[in-house]
Amino acid sequence: MDFELAHFPVRSLCWGAHTEYREGELVVNREALRAELLAEPLIDDVELSIVRPGDRTRILHVVDIVEPRWKDPERGSPFPGSLGPLYQCGLGRTHALDGVAVVTSGSLPRSEEAIIDMCGPGSELSRFGQMPGLVVLPKAREGSDPGAFGLALMRAGLRAAVFLAQTTQGLEPARTEAFSLDLGRNASTDLPRVGYLSFSYSHGIGRQKLFYGKSTKDIVPSVVHPNELLDGALVNDGYTKPTKNATHDILNHPMIRELHRRHNRDLVFAGMVLANHYATYEEKAAGAWHAARLLRHVVEAEAVVITKDGGGQADVDLMLACRACEEAGLRTVLVAKEESGGDGPSMVDVAPQADAMVSVGNCPEKVRLDESMELVIGGDGFLGAIQGDVSGTVEIPVQNIIGAIDPIGGSTLTARPG
Amino acid sequence: MAKELERGGIPTVHVTNLVSVSENTGAKRIMSGRAIHHVFGDPSLDADEERRLRRQLVEQALEMLKEQEGAP
Numbered sequence: 001m002d003f004e005l006a007h008f009p010v011r012s013l014c015w016g017a018h019t020e021y022r023e024g025e026l027v028v029n030r031e032a033l034r035a036e037l038l039a040e041p042l043i044d045d046v047e048l049s050i051v052r053p054g055d056r057t058r059i060l061h062v063v064d065i066v067e068p069r070w071k072d073p074e075r076g077s078p079f080p081g082s083l084g085p086l087y088q089c090g091l092g093r094t095h096a097l098d099g100v101a102v103v104t105s106g107s108l109p110r111s112e113e114a115i116i117d118m119c120g121p122g123s124e125l126s127r128f129g130q131m132p133g134l135v136v137l138p139k140a141r142e143g144s145d146p147g148a149f150g151l152a153l154m155r156a157g158l159r160a161a162v163f164l165a166q167t168t169q170g171l172e173p174a175r176t177e178a179f180s181l182d183l184g185r186n187a188s189t190d191l192p193r194v195g196y197l198s199f200s201y202s203h204g205i206g207r208q209k210l211f212y213g214k215s216t217k218d219i220v221p222s223v224v225h226p227n228e229l230l231d232g233a234l235v236n237d238g239y240t241k242p243t244k245n246a247t248h249d250i251l252n253h254p255m256i257r258e259l260h261r262r263h264n265r266d267l268v269f270a271g272m273v274l275a276n277h278y279a280t281y282e283e284k285a286a287g288a289w290h291a292a293r294l295l296r297h298v299v300e301a302e303a304v305v306i307t308k309d310g311g312g313q314a315d316v317d318l319m320l321a322c323r324a325c326e327e328a329g330l331r332t333v334l335v336a337k338e339e340s341g342g343d344g345p346s347m348v349d350v351a352p353q354a355d356a357m358v359s360v361g362n363c364p365e366k367v368r369l370d371e372s373m374e375l376v377i378g379g380d381g382f383l384g385a386i387q388g389d390v391s392g393t394v395e396i397p398v399q400n401i402i403g404a405i406d407p408i409g410g411s412t413l414t415a416r417p418g
Numbered sequence: 419m420a421k422e423l424e425r426g427g428i429p430t431v432h433v434t435n436l437v438s439v440s441e442n443t444g445a446k447r448i449m450s451g452r453a454i455h456h457v458f459g460d461p462s463l464d465a466d467e468e469r470r471l472r473r474q475l476v477e478q479a480l481e482m483l484k485e486q487e488g489a490p
Contacts, residue, residue: 203455279453281435313454316436349439 002180003190006123006173006263008165010100021167026100028134028164037136037161042144042152047137049102049377053130055118056371058391062114062402063104063150064236065128065246068097072167077359078165079232081213083290088181089212090122090227091278095168101133102164104157104377108206109146112156113383114402120371126403127410128248136160137375147205154210154237157247179227179260183271186299193270195290195301196226196259197325198408199317200234201244201309202276209250209309211274221275221291223298226256227305234274242399243363244309244336245408249416253308254410255335271299276312277317284317292324303331307408311339311363312348319351322334337405338362338415346415357377360402361413363399420445431479433457446480451475 009024030048037046051057069078071094076087078094103116116128123129138156140149186211200404202216209216211234225231229250231408236247256272275291283370295301303323308314318334325332333356336347340362373391381390388394398404398413405411420432423462424446435457440448451457457476459468 082430193434279435281437281450283456313436316438319465349442 001090001182001225002178003090003231004179005177005230006093006095007098007175007177008095008168008171008176009098010132011358013052013134014098015050018169018367019163021097021171026097026164028169028309033160033163037138039159039345040138040147040152042121042141042204043138043156044141045154046156047139047140048408049135049137051118051133051135051150051377053118053123053132056375057376058122058373059103059105059116059118059135060113060154060390061105061107061132061377062156062241062378063106063108063153063239063384065248065402066102066104066161066203067251068100068102068161068165069232069251070095070162070168079158079235082210082235083155086212088143088228089231089233090225093175093176094231095165096251097132097165097168100164100197101131102157102160103128103135104132104153105135105137105299106153107379108150108151108153108239109237109385110206112241112398113386113400115396115400116402117373118372121367122371122401125367125401125413126323127341128403134160134164137378145338150206150239151237154235158345161276174183179230181226181263181269183299184226189264189268191264191266191268192298192300194259194267194329195270195299195304196255196272196296197295197304197306197316197321198229198255198272199277199306199308199314200320201238201273202308204281206237206239216276219274221294222315223254223271223272223294224274226253226260226269226272229256229274230255235316237316239400243311243405243407245406246402249410250408250410251408253405253408255305255408258409259305270301271366273299274287275317275321276306277314281316285320288317288320288324291321292328292330295325296328296342297328301330303333305333305335306349307335309407315347315349318349319349319354323353324358331354333358335407335409337407339364357417360409360411361398361404362415363397365403366395367398367401369393420447429483431481431482435474447485449479449482
């Protein structure tokens, strides 16, 4: 399966009379973008802002972050099913605007705080504090159902992303990147066959991912092609944000990219299984066995890397899958964020088979943000238990800085035995 | 918490859907609830059926309180 990303790096982002991309400069017509986003019937109005690295700006209540993508409409939408017509993902060429983020913000039921700081210590902990961003802050039509508005908010982020990347239509990219991966046995190599098991948040509206527009709540563990995830098949619909992956993370999937990079060098990337975090223990157990069988007998992996999408209940899936894979004869490595409050355990569940784990950071670890902000976008107070000056000094768990802890391995934090 | 209450002499049932977590923690009386988001209910049932289910789950938990430690 051959997929090609055409890269268009963005060095500056500003408002202007015409929406266009020219040699690294992305200019956006604010009114045209506003009109595009008001196509969502549940969005009454939308506030649009541009943020740049170094700005004394804080963004609150972040819902999702999207990388702008465009592809020839004959081959569907860059986010098929979630926004626009269906077509297979991970084939042919897709345009990407690099180093820029569309950030949606909103306060929805049971939202958890997710912050982007454009300067100071918060910006150093997340790649999203280090790239220009276009912030989309929609206002709900009065009386709209919060869940339905949440979906409209999600689509607004995708719409803005397509609107921006459309500017690259017909242009020559700065570089292209090929992702060629034919799944199936290749007899000519002795390299170990490594599979990837990716769990996805899946607890209903606002607490899920969408796979080709369908809730991950309604999928069973399935063999998918890794290129599909790099090309918009899976998007985030979640406002219980910290420690779940944003769409931007999935489009640049660090684990899939790394397995691609090492394919036929020191391992064979045998394929992957996409699974969901079921809501009952019985389904979790059945899902773990099912995923292990697919990895062993369909993907024909000899070893597996497993990542999760969330915390607490997600640890149970991680451990059940670890046990099922090890018992199927697959050596298993788990990638997990930790929840250690100090001297307590860092996972809510541990299987005896879990003897190889990589930490992507400890969520409750406190960080002090001490930069004074001139502009706060998205709200006038923190959500949840965070107490402090919304435009000044505040001590928060590192997990509330979105991007600081990346469950699929894109962050720089880790934890080692002390 | 279940463990500490039990240690303090108060019989305690931990109702949870994540049974393995409770087992690893060392809770003594564990009852499997309906689902992780709603251990004592099931929004997919109609109101009367759900009321019956809730009652049944509570009664089951109360029955477990009577069990002696170490008894099957």
